[in-house]
Amino acid sequence: MPVGAVVPELLAALRGPGCAVLAAPPGTGKTTLVPLLLAAEPGGTVLVAEPRRMAARAAARRMAWLLGERVGESVGFTVRGERRVSARTVVEVVTTGVLLQRLQRDQELPGVGTVMLDECHERHLDADTAMAFLLDVRALLRPELRLVAASATTDTAAWAALLGGPVVEAAGILHPVAVRWAPPPRPVWPPHGMRVDPALLDHVAATVRRALRDGEGDVLCFLPGVGEIARVAGMLGAPDGAEVLHLHGRAPAEVQDAALRPSERRRVLLATSVAESSLTVPGVRVVVDAGLAREPRMDHARGLGALTTVRVSRAAAEQRAGRAGREAPGTVYRCWTEADHARLPRRPAPEIVQADLTGFALQAACWGDPGATGLGLLDAPPPGALAAARATLRDLGAADGSGRVLPRGRRLALLGLHPRLARALLDAAPLIGPVRAAEVTALLSEEPPASYGRDLAAAWRAARRGGDPYAGRWRAEAQRLRGALEPAPPAAGGAGRGDDAAAGLVAALAFPERVARRRAASADGEYLMAGGTAAQAGEGFGGAEWIAVAVADRAATATEARVRLAAVVDEDTARLAAGGLLTAYEEVRWARGDVVARRVERLGAVELSAAPLRSPDPQAVRAALLDGLRAEGTGLLRWSREARETRQRLAFLHRVRGEPWPDVSEQALLARAEEWLGPELSRARRRADLGRVEAGGALPRLLPWATGEAARFAELAPERLEVPTGSRVRLDYGGEQPVLAVKLQELFGLTETPRVAGVPVLIHLLSPAGRPAAVTADLASFWREGYRAVRAELRGRYPRHPWPEDPSTATATRRTNTRRA
Numbered sequence: 001m002p003v004g005a006v007v008p009e010l011l012a013a014l015r016g017p018g019c020a021v022l023a024a025p026p027g028t029g030k031t032t033l034v035p036l037l038l039a040a041e042p043g044g045t046v047l048v049a050e051p052r053r054m055a056a057r058a059a060a061r062r063m064a065w066l067l068g069e070r071v072g073e074s075v076g077f078t079v080r081g082e083r084r085v086s087a088r089t090v091v092e093v094v095t096t097g098v099l100l101q102r103l104q105r106d107q108e109l110p111g112v113g114t115v116m117l118d119e120c121h122e123r124h125l126d127a128d129t130a131m132a133f134l135l136d137v138r139a140l141l142r143p144e145l146r147l148v149a150a151s152a153t154t155d156t157a158a159w160a161a162l163l164g165g166p167v168v169e170a171a172g173i174l175h176p177v178a179v180r181w182a183p184p185p186r187p188v189w190p191p192h193g194m195r196v197d198p199a200l201l202d203h204v205a206a207t208v209r210r211a212l213r214d215g216e217g218d219v220l221c222f223l224p225g226v227g228e229i230a231r232v233a234g235m236l237g238a239p240d241g242a243e244v245l246h247l248h249g250r251a252p253a254e255v256q257d258a259a260l261r262p263s264e265r266r267r268v269l270l271a272t273s274v275a276e277s278s279l280t281v282p283g284v285r286v287v288v289d290a291g292l293a294r295e296p297r298m299d300h301a302r303g304l305g306a307l308t309t310v311r312v313s314r315a316a317a318e319q320r321a322g323r324a325g326r327e328a329p330g331t332v333y334r335c336w337t338e339a340d341h342a343r344l345p346r347r348p349a350p351e352i353v354q355a356d357l358t359g360f361a362l363q364a365a366c367w368g369d370p371g372a373t374g375l376g377l378l379d380a381p382p383p384g385a386l387a388a389a390r391a392t393l394r395d396l397g398a399a400d401g402s403g404r405v406l407p408r409g410r411r412l413a414l415l416g417l418h419p420r421l422a423r424a425l426l427d428a429a430p431l432i433g434p435v436r437a438a439e440v441t442a443l444l445s446e447e448p449p450a451s452y453g454r455d456l457a458a459a460w461r462a463a464r465r466g467g468d469p470y471a472g473r474w475r476a477e478a479q480r481l482r483g484a485l486e487p488a489p490p491a492a493g494g495a496g497r498g499d500d501a502a503a504g505l506v507a508a509l510a511f512p513e514r515v516a517r518r519r520a521a522s523a524d525g526e527y528l529m530a531g532g533t534a535a536q537a538g539e540g541f542g543g544a545e546w547i548a549v550a551v552a553d554r555a556a557t558a559t560e561a562r563v564r565l566a567a568v569v570d571e572d573t574a575r576l577a578a579g580g581l582l583t584a585y586e587e588v589r590w591a592r593g594d595v596v597a598r599r600v601e602r603l604g605a606v607e608l609s610a611a612p613l614r615s616p617d618p619q620a621v622r623a624a625l626l627d628g629l630r631a632e633g634t635g636l637l638r639w640s641r642e643a644r645e646t647r648q649r650l651a652f653l654h655r656v657r658g659e660p661w662p663d664v665s666e667q668a669l670l671a672r673a674e675e676w677l678g679p680e681l682s683r684a685r686r687r688a689d690l691g692r693v694e695a696g697g698a699l700p701r702l703l704p705w706a707t708g709e710a711a712r713f714a715e716l717a718p719e720r721l722e723v724p725t726g727s728r729v730r731l732d733y734g735g736e737q738p739v740l741a742v743k744l745q746e747l748f749g750l751t752e753t754p755r756v757a758g759v760p761v762l763i764h765l766l767s768p769a770g771r772p773a774a775v776t777a778d779l780a781s782f783w784r785e786g787y788r789a790v791r792a793e794l795r796g797r798y799p800r801h802p803w804p805e806d807p808s809t810a811t812a813t814r815r816t817n818t819r820r821a
Helices: 002-015 033-039 053-067 096-105 125-140 157-163 198-214 226-236 253-259 314-325 338-343 358-367 383-395 407-413 419-432 434-445 456-465 469-484 499-510 571-577 618-632 641-657 666-671 673-683 687-691 695-702 709-716 779-794
Strands: 019-023 045-050 075-079 082-084 091-095 112-117 146-151 167-169 177-181 218-222 243-247 267-271 284-289 292-299 304-311 330-334 515-518 526-529 534-536 546-553 561-569 582-591 594-603 606-612 720-722 728-732 739-743 762-766 772-776
Touching: 002 019, 002 033, 002 146, 002 167, 019 157, 033 045, 033 053, 033 091, 033 112, 033 146, 045 053, 045 096, 053 075, 053 091, 053 253, 091 096, 096 125, 096 358, 112 125, 125 146, 125 157, 125 358, 146 157, 157 167, 177 314, 198 218, 198 226, 198 284, 198 330, 218 314, 226 243, 226 267, 243 253, 253 267, 284 314, 314 330, 358 383, 358 407, 358 419, 383 419, 407 419, 419 434, 419 499, 434 456, 434 469, 434 499, 456 469, 456 499, 456 561, 499 546, 499 561, 499 571, 515 571, 515 606, 526 546, 546 571, 561 571, 582 618, 594 618, 618 673, 618 687, 641 695, 641 709, 666 673, 673 695, 762 779, 772 779
Parallel strands: 019 146, 019 167, 045 091, 045 112, 075 091, 112 146, 177 330, 218 267, 218 284, 243 267, 284 330, 534 561, 739 762
Antiparallel strands: 075 082, 292 304, 515 526, 515 546, 526 534, 546 561, 582 594, 594 606, 720 728, 728 739, 762 772
């Protein structure tokens, strides 16, 4: 194998610095030959960590075959729920999750001389965490422990810097691979959540048929998940007599073995990303790539973590294409355009920056570094995501307020489950018995097939009677979890709970913020989860008042989640499981246009009960009224004519004089509402009381009393202005300048335009009938130039009123001319 040429260089590096990065393309013997050669060196056993169970089993079987042995002799493996080793074992292949468990149980890894982390380029969170822990072990406990980071790509500089060792690079023997761009004939919807456009799957199936017709050898088709594999398999049937195999982590061991053995019959292998680099599939000459993958995502705002469908990176696309050129020249059909390919991300994002970090936070806390600040990680965990994870650990009773692990947290960490599921298992076992607790938890640890339905209790029954591969894995995991509970706690009243109630209890304990209550008057299965997210459950739960949502997802453009797996519960179960979210308080707020005062009990965002408060806290009522004013404006108050005019006068002075005269705009009045409405707010209890508050009586509180200027309010902005006849005429301050509307004859003899606060008033000169005759801000100019035209027009219409030649010297009057005899 090509990697053999660089093994001497690798061994030299391990004898020197003790760490090295091995860069070797798939198919060079990196996974199967190197561990055997390392085991031939003195110093202890070799532990090989793979990111997936299927890869761990396959690597062990391949190495045992190379030695002419059975698995479990010189080469063995350990994955969750299955262990095949013996006293003779010198190479053990484990998953990275199993490696983390061993490190937590015994940091020194007694008997292990070399640890090789395979496929580290995939940047799985467990692998990154395990490497950080191993670096700590080398630095503090076992400097002789040798570490190898093995990657199928040459992008290894960051790993070399982290390990402090050299990069040993093996050249691959890759035959030419022709790229054929094969986009769908019509546009398809981009993936969102777990949904893939059926039209794309139709096109993939058609492309597989084309590949079978045009090429030779086996066809390896990459699809994002098990569901898509099943649908494409159904479309293909038995194409041209070829055998169709499903290659994914959930496939039975015998199917996985068959896929990894040469076959005389032509095959179509429908695979997930598991076949990108960690497995060698013989006989493949053609790859059909749908261009999609599944990655974990965490919606921290809604507490929803799930897999989502994404476009592959260019690095992953190259890995997939390389499968066609392992043994001979091959062809890859990419179901997208060359232009789309250029827009793909260069490499997949590290899992640590986008996944749920609760498990990572627990691992770090158990390691003694709750903040993960001292760990040797290529990428630091996002602060917000880590804070959310640590808060979850506190809620689970796994860590204290500072993030330090508690004894309960250590037990949760050693169960080999997500901390939420571990909590559900431990807390449900005393209530429903260890067997049922283990069985339901096993259902939640690997989501059941869609054919089992969305009701968790019904899926439980289907798994019990099922003979499919999922049911077999479920039974094995349930047995493992049952054993992890030893000594088994006695069930307290467990017999009183039926299977439906037991399933709901476990789901609610695992995801307390997802217990959900049906929204009132909802006829289409809409629920509100305790975490605050709306969830669409659809049919299948009989209109139950409460459900516990185990699996949900949310499309990027959707406001509510879609329930994929849930169980019916009652309110007592919801209260028990989500007790940490239970609150009771007095609520006084502005809602629906008035003050609402209630005593409320809530389970997170879900309201359980409410009763009116007879004597609410006056300060809370005052705050609610202020909220109402801010929401609806000062129009809630009573504004008489005098109040509106006072506000206009104040606005005028603020505009022309500035400080200390107050701003009485709507925004300013609302900002200072407590200051000028204080006594009235103290007496008010509801909206109607605000409607009785006379704003004009409260506004003077805003006057500048402290400076003494308030006493000049009537002088600077008088309500009325005296004219030559002695009449006191009301001023209108509603415009840019004050307006004096007065009959023309009452201003005879006045030559200077009156001023208010230094601003000339705008005079509306009225006819004897009170109609506008002229407008002027310069009275002297009007008498000289404008009066003559007004006099000519109105004298004949109003002959009984005086129209002197020179109004500037005439006597002002409110009366008509004296009648002649």
